Amino acid sequence: MDRTDPAPAPRPAGRPRSQEADLAIMTAALDLLIEVGAVQLSIEQVARRAGVTRATVYRRFAGKTELLARTLEWANHDHNPAFVGWRDVEHMVGDIATYLTDPRHRRLLRRLYGSVDDYPELLATYRKVNGGRRAALVRQTLCQAQELGRLAPDADVDVTQEILSAAVLAHIGTRPDGESTEEIKAYLLRILEAVGYR
Incomplete structure:
Protein backbone atom coordinates (compact mmCIF):
# COMPACT_ATOMS: atom_id res chain seq x y z
CA MET A 1 0.00 0.00 0.00
CA ALA A 75 6.85 54.21 3.25
CA ASN A 76 9.34 55.60 0.73
CA HIS A 77 7.12 57.10 -1.97
CA ASP A 78 9.88 57.17 -4.60
CA HIS A 79 10.27 53.40 -4.95
CA ASN A 80 9.76 53.05 -8.70
CA PRO A 81 13.09 51.81 -10.13
CA ALA A 82 11.86 52.60 -13.65
CA PHE A 83 11.60 56.34 -12.90
CA VAL A 84 14.42 58.12 -14.73
CA GLY A 85 13.48 61.75 -14.28
CA TRP A 86 11.35 64.53 -15.73
CA ARG A 87 11.00 65.99 -19.22
CA ASP A 88 11.88 69.50 -18.04
CA VAL A 89 11.72 71.83 -15.06
CA GLU A 90 7.98 72.47 -15.47
CA HIS A 91 7.30 68.73 -15.39
CA MET A 92 9.51 68.34 -12.31
CA VAL A 93 7.92 71.25 -10.45
CA GLY A 94 4.47 69.97 -11.35
CA ASP A 95 5.36 66.58 -9.86
CA ILE A 96 6.60 68.23 -6.66
CA ALA A 97 3.46 70.37 -6.51
CA THR A 98 1.24 67.29 -6.90
CA TYR A 99 3.03 65.63 -3.99
CA LEU A 100 2.56 68.76 -1.87
CA THR A 101 -1.20 68.88 -2.45
CA ASP A 102 -1.61 65.80 -0.25
CA PRO A 103 -2.18 67.00 3.35
CA ARG A 104 -0.61 63.79 4.72
CA HIS A 105 2.62 64.47 2.86
CA ARG A 106 2.70 68.06 4.08
CA ARG A 107 1.98 67.07 7.68
CA LEU A 108 4.60 64.31 7.57
CA LEU A 109 7.25 66.79 6.42
CA ARG A 110 6.26 69.23 9.16
CA ARG A 111 6.41 66.45 11.75
CA LEU A 112 9.86 65.36 10.60
CA TYR A 113 11.35 68.84 10.59
CA GLY A 114 9.66 69.58 13.91
CA SER A 115 11.30 66.54 15.51
CA VAL A 116 14.83 67.27 14.31
CA ASP A 117 16.12 68.16 17.80
CA ASP A 118 14.62 65.13 19.56
CA TYR A 119 14.81 62.56 16.75
CA PRO A 120 17.38 63.70 14.17
CA GLU A 121 17.61 60.14 12.83
CA LEU A 122 14.13 60.44 11.34
CA LEU A 123 14.89 63.40 9.10
CA ALA A 124 18.20 61.78 8.13
CA THR A 125 16.35 58.61 7.15
CA TYR A 126 13.74 60.52 5.18
CA ARG A 127 16.45 62.40 3.30
CA LYS A 128 18.30 59.17 2.58
CA VAL A 129 15.34 57.26 1.17
CA ASN A 130 13.70 60.19 -0.61
CA GLY A 131 16.67 62.38 -1.35
CA GLY A 132 19.47 60.29 -2.80
CA ARG A 133 18.36 59.24 -6.26
CA ARG A 134 15.62 61.85 -6.48
CA ALA A 135 18.01 64.68 -5.59
CA ALA A 136 20.36 63.54 -8.34
CA LEU A 137 17.48 63.64 -10.83
CA VAL A 138 16.51 67.16 -9.70
CA ARG A 139 20.09 68.29 -10.27
CA GLN A 140 20.13 66.58 -13.67
CA THR A 141 16.94 68.42 -14.67
CA LEU A 142 18.36 71.78 -13.58
CA CYS A 143 21.62 71.11 -15.46
CA GLN A 144 19.64 70.22 -18.57
CA ALA A 145 17.70 73.50 -18.26
CA GLN A 146 20.99 75.39 -18.01
CA GLU A 147 22.35 73.66 -21.12
CA LEU A 148 19.17 74.63 -22.98
CA GLY A 149 19.47 78.26 -21.89
CA ARG A 150 16.43 78.11 -19.59
CA LEU A 151 18.56 78.64 -16.48
CA ALA A 152 21.08 81.48 -16.38
CA PRO A 153 24.55 80.28 -17.42
CA ASP A 154 26.13 81.76 -14.29
CA ALA A 155 23.54 80.22 -11.95
CA ASP A 156 24.96 77.83 -9.37
CA VAL A 157 22.95 74.63 -9.91
CA ASP A 158 23.66 73.30 -6.41
CA VAL A 159 22.51 76.54 -4.80
CA THR A 160 19.45 76.63 -7.06
CA GLN A 161 18.56 73.14 -5.89
CA GLU A 162 18.97 74.19 -2.26
CA ILE A 163 16.72 77.19 -2.86
CA LEU A 164 14.06 74.93 -4.41
CA SER A 165 14.20 72.63 -1.37
CA ALA A 166 13.92 75.62 0.95
CA ALA A 167 10.92 76.85 -1.03
CA VAL A 168 9.18 73.51 -0.45
CA LEU A 169 9.76 73.83 3.31
CA ALA A 170 8.60 77.45 3.27
CA HIS A 171 5.43 76.42 1.49
CA ILE A 172 4.47 73.62 3.89
CA GLY A 173 5.25 75.90 6.83
CA THR A 174 3.56 79.10 5.74
CA ARG A 175 0.92 78.33 3.13
CA PRO A 176 -2.51 76.73 3.67
CA ASP A 177 -2.82 73.02 2.97
CA GLY A 178 -5.71 73.52 0.57
CA GLU A 179 -3.77 75.12 -2.29
CA SER A 180 -4.10 73.49 -5.70
CA THR A 181 -1.36 71.85 -7.72
CA GLU A 182 -1.31 74.83 -10.09
CA GLU A 183 -0.98 77.33 -7.24
CA ILE A 184 1.91 75.44 -5.70
CA LYS A 185 3.59 74.99 -9.09
CA ALA A 186 3.29 78.72 -9.80
CA TYR A 187 4.82 79.50 -6.39
CA LEU A 188 7.81 77.22 -6.99
CA LEU A 189 8.35 78.56 -10.51
CA ARG A 190 8.38 82.14 -9.16
CA ILE A 191 11.16 81.12 -6.78
CA LEU A 192 13.17 79.58 -9.62
CA GLU A 193 12.59 82.62 -11.84
CA ALA A 194 14.04 84.79 -9.08
CA VAL A 195 17.32 82.87 -9.33
CA GLY A 196 17.59 82.96 -13.11
CA TYR A 197 15.12 80.43 -14.57
CA ARG A 198 13.15 81.54 -17.60
Whole structure:
Protein backbone atom coordinates (compact mmCIF):
# COMPACT_ATOMS: atom_id res chain seq x y z
CA MET A 1 0.00 0.00 0.00
CA ASP A 2 1.42 3.37 -1.06
CA ARG A 3 2.03 5.90 1.64
CA THR A 4 1.45 9.57 0.99
CA ASP A 5 2.46 12.55 3.07
CA PRO A 6 -0.43 14.09 4.98
CA ALA A 7 -1.74 17.42 3.76
CA PRO A 8 -0.42 20.38 5.76
CA ALA A 9 -2.70 21.44 8.54
CA PRO A 10 -4.58 24.67 7.90
CA ARG A 11 -3.18 27.74 9.63
CA PRO A 12 -5.09 28.34 12.84
CA ALA A 13 -6.98 31.57 13.28
CA GLY A 14 -5.57 34.07 15.71
CA ARG A 15 -2.53 36.32 15.62
CA PRO A 16 -1.55 37.63 12.20
CA ARG A 17 1.40 36.18 10.36
CA SER A 18 4.73 37.94 10.59
CA GLN A 19 4.31 39.96 7.38
CA GLU A 20 0.78 40.94 8.33
CA ALA A 21 1.98 42.11 11.73
CA ASP A 22 4.85 44.06 10.15
CA LEU A 23 2.44 45.83 7.82
CA ALA A 24 -0.04 46.58 10.60
CA ILE A 25 2.69 47.93 12.90
CA MET A 26 4.32 50.19 10.31
CA THR A 27 0.98 51.44 9.00
CA ALA A 28 -0.02 52.34 12.55
CA ALA A 29 3.36 53.97 13.21
CA LEU A 30 3.17 56.11 10.06
CA ASP A 31 -0.39 57.21 10.80
CA LEU A 32 0.48 58.13 14.38
CA LEU A 33 3.66 59.93 13.34
CA ILE A 34 1.55 62.11 11.04
CA GLU A 35 -1.24 62.57 13.59
CA VAL A 36 0.65 63.23 16.84
CA GLY A 37 4.35 63.49 15.95
CA ALA A 38 7.37 61.53 17.09
CA VAL A 39 7.57 63.01 20.59
CA GLN A 40 3.98 62.13 21.52
CA LEU A 41 3.93 58.75 19.78
CA SER A 42 4.43 55.66 21.94
CA ILE A 43 5.01 51.97 21.29
CA GLU A 44 1.85 51.23 23.28
CA GLN A 45 -0.21 53.45 20.94
CA VAL A 46 1.26 51.74 17.89
CA ALA A 47 0.59 48.26 19.29
CA ARG A 48 -2.99 49.15 20.19
CA ARG A 49 -3.76 50.57 16.76
CA ALA A 50 -2.03 47.69 14.97
CA GLY A 51 -3.94 45.12 17.00
CA VAL A 52 -0.82 43.45 18.40
CA THR A 53 0.91 43.32 21.76
CA ARG A 54 3.77 45.57 22.80
CA ALA A 55 5.95 42.45 22.90
CA THR A 56 5.19 41.84 19.22
CA VAL A 57 6.42 45.34 18.38
CA TYR A 58 9.56 44.99 20.52
CA ARG A 59 10.41 41.64 18.92
CA ARG A 60 10.75 43.54 15.63
CA PHE A 61 12.07 46.93 16.72
CA ALA A 62 14.46 47.85 19.52
CA GLY A 63 12.57 51.03 20.30
CA LYS A 64 10.61 53.97 18.94
CA THR A 65 13.45 55.49 16.93
CA GLU A 66 14.19 52.26 15.07
CA LEU A 67 10.49 51.66 14.48
CA LEU A 68 9.95 55.11 12.98
CA ALA A 69 13.14 55.04 10.91
CA ARG A 70 12.23 51.68 9.39
CA THR A 71 8.67 52.85 8.85
CA LEU A 72 9.97 55.81 6.82
CA GLU A 73 12.10 53.44 4.73
CA TRP A 74 9.05 51.23 4.14
CA ALA A 75 6.85 54.21 3.25
CA ASN A 76 9.34 55.60 0.73
CA HIS A 77 7.12 57.10 -1.97
CA ASP A 78 9.88 57.17 -4.60
CA HIS A 79 10.27 53.40 -4.95
CA ASN A 80 9.76 53.05 -8.70
CA PRO A 81 13.09 51.81 -10.13
CA ALA A 82 11.86 52.60 -13.65
CA PHE A 83 11.60 56.34 -12.90
CA VAL A 84 14.42 58.12 -14.73
CA GLY A 85 13.48 61.75 -14.28
CA TRP A 86 11.35 64.53 -15.73
CA ARG A 87 11.00 65.99 -19.22
CA ASP A 88 11.88 69.50 -18.04
CA VAL A 89 11.72 71.83 -15.06
CA GLU A 90 7.98 72.47 -15.47
CA HIS A 91 7.30 68.73 -15.39
CA MET A 92 9.51 68.34 -12.31
CA VAL A 93 7.92 71.25 -10.45
CA GLY A 94 4.47 69.97 -11.35
CA ASP A 95 5.36 66.58 -9.86
CA ILE A 96 6.60 68.23 -6.66
CA ALA A 97 3.46 70.37 -6.51
CA THR A 98 1.24 67.29 -6.90
CA TYR A 99 3.03 65.63 -3.99
CA LEU A 100 2.56 68.76 -1.87
CA THR A 101 -1.20 68.88 -2.45
CA ASP A 102 -1.61 65.80 -0.25
CA PRO A 103 -2.18 67.00 3.35
CA ARG A 104 -0.61 63.79 4.72
CA HIS A 105 2.62 64.47 2.86
CA ARG A 106 2.70 68.06 4.08
CA ARG A 107 1.98 67.07 7.68
CA LEU A 108 4.60 64.31 7.57
CA LEU A 109 7.25 66.79 6.42
CA ARG A 110 6.26 69.23 9.16
CA ARG A 111 6.41 66.45 11.75
CA LEU A 112 9.86 65.36 10.60
CA TYR A 113 11.35 68.84 10.59
CA GLY A 114 9.66 69.58 13.91
CA SER A 115 11.30 66.54 15.51
CA VAL A 116 14.83 67.27 14.31
CA ASP A 117 16.12 68.16 17.80
CA ASP A 118 14.62 65.13 19.56
CA TYR A 119 14.81 62.56 16.75
CA PRO A 120 17.38 63.70 14.17
CA GLU A 121 17.61 60.14 12.83
CA LEU A 122 14.13 60.44 11.34
CA LEU A 123 14.89 63.40 9.10
CA ALA A 124 18.20 61.78 8.13
CA THR A 125 16.35 58.61 7.15
CA TYR A 126 13.74 60.52 5.18
CA ARG A 127 16.45 62.40 3.30
CA LYS A 128 18.30 59.17 2.58
CA VAL A 129 15.34 57.26 1.17
CA ASN A 130 13.70 60.19 -0.61
CA GLY A 131 16.67 62.38 -1.35
CA GLY A 132 19.47 60.29 -2.80
CA ARG A 133 18.36 59.24 -6.26
CA ARG A 134 15.62 61.85 -6.48
CA ALA A 135 18.01 64.68 -5.59
CA ALA A 136 20.36 63.54 -8.34
CA LEU A 137 17.48 63.64 -10.83
CA VAL A 138 16.51 67.16 -9.70
CA ARG A 139 20.09 68.29 -10.27
CA GLN A 140 20.13 66.58 -13.67
CA THR A 141 16.94 68.42 -14.67
CA LEU A 142 18.36 71.78 -13.58
CA CYS A 143 21.62 71.11 -15.46
CA GLN A 144 19.64 70.22 -18.57
CA ALA A 145 17.70 73.50 -18.26
CA GLN A 146 20.99 75.39 -18.01
CA GLU A 147 22.35 73.66 -21.12
CA LEU A 148 19.17 74.63 -22.98
CA GLY A 149 19.47 78.26 -21.89
CA ARG A 150 16.43 78.11 -19.59
CA LEU A 151 18.56 78.64 -16.48
CA ALA A 152 21.08 81.48 -16.38
CA PRO A 153 24.55 80.28 -17.42
CA ASP A 154 26.13 81.76 -14.29
CA ALA A 155 23.54 80.22 -11.95
CA ASP A 156 24.96 77.83 -9.37
CA VAL A 157 22.95 74.63 -9.91
CA ASP A 158 23.66 73.30 -6.41
CA VAL A 159 22.51 76.54 -4.80
CA THR A 160 19.45 76.63 -7.06
CA GLN A 161 18.56 73.14 -5.89
CA GLU A 162 18.97 74.19 -2.26
CA ILE A 163 16.72 77.19 -2.86
CA LEU A 164 14.06 74.93 -4.41
CA SER A 165 14.20 72.63 -1.37
CA ALA A 166 13.92 75.62 0.95
CA ALA A 167 10.92 76.85 -1.03
CA VAL A 168 9.18 73.51 -0.45
CA LEU A 169 9.76 73.83 3.31
CA ALA A 170 8.60 77.45 3.27
CA HIS A 171 5.43 76.42 1.49
CA ILE A 172 4.47 73.62 3.89
CA GLY A 173 5.25 75.90 6.83
CA THR A 174 3.56 79.10 5.74
CA ARG A 175 0.92 78.33 3.13
CA PRO A 176 -2.51 76.73 3.67
CA ASP A 177 -2.82 73.02 2.97
CA GLY A 178 -5.71 73.52 0.57
CA GLU A 179 -3.77 75.12 -2.29
CA SER A 180 -4.10 73.49 -5.70
CA THR A 181 -1.36 71.85 -7.72
CA GLU A 182 -1.31 74.83 -10.09
CA GLU A 183 -0.98 77.33 -7.24
CA ILE A 184 1.91 75.44 -5.70
CA LYS A 185 3.59 74.99 -9.09
CA ALA A 186 3.29 78.72 -9.80
CA TYR A 187 4.82 79.50 -6.39
CA LEU A 188 7.81 77.22 -6.99
CA LEU A 189 8.35 78.56 -10.51
CA ARG A 190 8.38 82.14 -9.16
CA ILE A 191 11.16 81.12 -6.78
CA LEU A 192 13.17 79.58 -9.62
CA GLU A 193 12.59 82.62 -11.84
CA ALA A 194 14.04 84.79 -9.08
CA VAL A 195 17.32 82.87 -9.33
CA GLY A 196 17.59 82.96 -13.11
CA TYR A 197 15.12 80.43 -14.57
CA ARG A 198 13.15 81.54 -17.60
